Amino acid sequence: MALELTGNKELLGSALRGSRRDLSRLLSLIEKGEDVAIPENTSTKKSMILGITGPPGVGKSTLVGRIISYWKKEGKRVAVLAIDPSSPRTGGALLGDRVRMDSADSGDHVFVRSLSTRGNPGGISASLMSMVKLLESCGWENIIIETVGSGQSEIKIVAFADKIILVDGPDRGDIIQAEKAGIIELADLIVVNKSDTPGALKVAETIKSALSFSNENDSPQVLLVSAERNTGVDEMMELIRYSKSPIWRDRIKIRERLLSLWDYRLLSSSQLNQVIEDIETGSISLEDGLDILSR
């Protein structure tokens, strides 16, 4: 164990000095649930963390590809964490986001890591916190987190991102469903992608009218974009740069961070499997199990 820790320390030192290989290895360790003691970011330079979320198939990855290009032109170093679900049955995952991010493979100033949920949404958000911190410490100025938002899990992105873009597409209207989950209010900007196809305008109007029922001052703007044709992307980036998050969202953020940390504590407990077994056999109750794990 002690040996392992010194090994991690060396990796960390080398990653902080700019080794891409060792940064990548550290991310794997964090993903596996290992504790990596990342020093607090003491410099005044803070990374900008952008969350991209929305239903499957609306073009999030293509849009991320455009954002990478946009920031690259500004001379920024961009890191992307692209999260895809893994099969709960086999644990396997097909991570295909890179296919739609041509700009991702084109240089030393872009780092893209695909992550699977490993059938464990709580787990991934917990390690995400450390991953983002590590990327930030290693000098990645702009960090994008891309997740498939469905139901409750998408709110997690609030815990990590400074700014959130919610993406929807024509003929979906899923976002109106998402309204119930609250993400629509938490977004800084709502983007209706594929603006070149019929139906996009109507979806944008529907979302706008749904938003008009809530407090208008802090409801997000709705913007039509075509990631495929690269129209509206510059405007989107301008809007997101100057958008101001409402204060109440900071509270939600702290709350979500607490929940993530809590999940992390539970899931990384050495007694987790034993507790699950004991609950299964009926020798302890759920509450007992929780007490043991949170001790």
Added chain:
Amino acid sequence: MKIVMAKPGLDGHDRGAKVIARALRDGGHEVVYTGLRRTPEEISRIVMDEDADALGLSTLSGAHDVLIPRICALLRDSGMGHVMVFLGGIIPKRDHEKMFSEGVRAIFGPGSRTEEILMFLEDASSRIGSNMPIGVLNDDGWRWN
């Protein structure tokens, strides 16, 4: 295992690569697919960023002779000698020995069954478990034939 599936070079057909990617996923592996027309440098960087254990390369264009040795060399030179490389697509029999000598551990041509590829990966996993090399760096003669 975490596996990067890549299409190096200029050929424009990836049905095979996609079928394999899907089969590996169903076999419980974590597969990152790169999409078409990646350069050796891009592929090596993707393997690094993803911290993959293995790299599957599919080529149909006949350029394997140039591309594969280049990719294997890049992996070795950038501290990724532990990464296992396997091939699929059209690799003529006469080129197999050369590919193996570059560090490739398996070649799956047309007609290969996906179960066989999964068995190969299982074999590789158990080699990792017993500290035997599977990567492009330390060739101890282990091949999947």
